[in-house]
Amino acid sequence: MEEFLNGMSMDIEEIERKKLRKVFPQCFSDGKLDIDKLLNLCGEYQHEDYEKYKFEWKGKAECFQIAGKRTMGTLRPCKEESVNFDETQNLYIEGDNLEVLKILQRSYFNKVKMIYIDPPYNTGNDFVYEDDFKDPIQHYKEITSQATKSNPETMGRFHTAWLNMMFPRLRLAYNLLREDGVCFISIDDHEVHNLRKICDEVFGEENFIAQICHKNRDGVSNDKIISSNHNFILFYCKDIELVHSIRDQFGIKRGEKDFKNYNKNDNDGKGFYALNPVTGPGGARKGNPYYEILGIKNYWRFSKDRMLKMVHNGLIVKLNNSLYQKTYKQDVIDKKKSITTWWDNVGTTAKGTTQIKDLFEKICFDFAKPVDLVKHILKFIPYAENDIVLDFFSGSATTAHAVMELNKEDGGNRKFIMVQLPELCNENTEAFKAGYKNICEIGKERIRRAGNEIAKWAAFDINLIRKHGALKPMEAYGGFVNTEENVKLAEELKLKYDFGFKVFKLDSSNLKAWDSSPLKGKGDEAVQELIKRLDESVDRRKPDRTDLDMVYEVMLKLGIQLTEPVTKIDFDGKIAYSIKKECLLLVCLDKNLEIETIDKMTELAPAYIVFGQECLKDVSSMSNAKLLLRRKKIGMKFV
Secondary structure (H helix, E strand, O other): OOEEOOOOOOOHHHHHHHHHHHHOHHHEEOOEEOHHHHHHHOOOOOOOOOOOOOOOOOOHHHHHHHHHOOOOEEEEEOHHHOEOOOOOOOEEEEOOHHHHHHHOHHHHOOOEEEEEEOOOOOOOOOOOOOOOOOOHHHHHHHHOOOOOOOOOHHHOOHHHHHHHHHHHHHHHHHHHEEEEEEEEEEEOOOOHHHHHHHHHHHHOHHHEEEEEEEEOOOOOOOOOOOOOOEEEEEEEEOOHHHHHHOHHHOOEOOOHHHHOOOOEOOOOOOOOEEEEEOEOOOHHHHOOOEEEEOOEEEEEOOOHHHHHHHHHOOOEEEEOOEEEEEEEHHHHOOOOEOOOOEEOOOOOHHHHHHHHHHHHOOOOOOOOOOHHHHHHHHHHOOOOOOOEEEEOOOOOOHHHHHHHHHHHHHOOOOEEEEEEOOOEOOOOOHHHHOOOOEHHHHHHHHHHHHHHHHHHHHHHHHHHHHHHOOOOOHHHHOOOOOOHHHHHHHHHHHHHOOOOEEEEEEEEOOEOOOOOOOOOOOOHHHHHHHHHHHHHHHOOEOOOOOHHHHHHHHHHHOOOOOOOOEEEEEEOOEEEEEEOOOOOEEEEOOOOOOHHHHHHHHOOOOOEEEEOOOOOOOHHHHHHHHHHHHHOOOEEEEO
């Protein structure tokens, strides 16, 4: 049976209701949830207790409505601003991240491995605006055509405005995370306490892992009582039990400096080892057992049976009236090392700004996060093929830069999705003077330049390996050598390592909305107005939208990722677009299709063929197409 695509984003509220109804069907009556029944089933009974602990602010209830409200927006491709559009697996999306996150729900639901965001810190000068519940797309267009607004304390509800901005976005982002997915959020003292509370609500407080302290500056601020030289990174996961089951996969790969103490060899065939004291850290305070081993009584790290077995195997030795454990290099070389919540060596804000300056030869973006910080996070989490990394407060696109660099370093193929509101650059800034009108232009140019630089260094690495048989420090050779061979290698590596990105821009749906306003005039005048509206609705596509605009909207509405290949195919002069290599879907928007042409389309055996509403010229053609596709077990949809 054919189905008309309505242009709406996924109904996430209905998805949640279905989940609940599947587990607790007895709690639904006439399609509505009986919350008292649900609480009673879970052993919680209402006693009119109005003093229970909860976190509230003005507008919180509306935040749930805003997150749940479906959008009519879409994402329009912009090939001319993209790099390697047809092949790349990376995305750069311009638009209000609230609407973009809604649009991505179908295609990226439970698909994202890691989210990293660096949202506005709410210092009084950060860009914060109220979401418009009635017409968010129109509101977005108005916002991005004027100067940005700050959130000064003189507005009154200083924290409220920030919470109302963050809460619905985090709720939508949660849906995109895989079950083993993780989320990192940079924040400072102004809102860290509130962010912890809303993250506890969104992710569940049991899924909180750590509050990391990141040293983000070296200098001292003399205008403060105590100089603040750090900010925080909140670390949450989607499912703590799943994360605990793979906890050994978290950590940083060990380098040569981690093995400098593995310099002892007792010629037992096991190789080099290091010696470390085996007393328990903190002794009894940590609950370590107290007993005697080799004549020494202490609080030991392991149980007595395990210690005795290690003594028997020569792994525990007595030196200078102390016990030491032998740890062999071969036993730990492939194990990752743990990290702590104190990060003081992963780059400062000043370094982030310098990295921008090095790429652009001027400071085009203030207070950028250092690439090393995001790389450190990426190295820490377990990696699998095609992991997706999302940053929906992309800023200068540090996250994209970090993903590309790390892929080059370890041969990975992580994909990134950057989302950024095109905030206007102030006319007094270096960015504006350099020709960048908004932050998105800076972010896209940074990815282009960073990709070129990384490809050059990768080419230089390969030449060093060819010449010397092993990689040697690049600094010793004076940097990138601009030879013809290196330039050619760099161009090849751009494709191999995927330094490209597809640009999409938020806009209203490509489909016309039915004009439901009252008819103008009376009698014949009203009839003519109605006929005009009916005629205009025959072709549902807006006149300024292209075939590719429509194709990508169809993909989003049917839950297909935006990086899937789209191939243009000619059938007897009629154009159709095949989506995915195995032709999962065919989209044809040409008019007056003949049944013979449709029959040729079916030879590709797609799961669905999507037609424009005006593709089939009459009722007879519609009936024949329906019968043909039903016989070949191919679905049929219309836009």
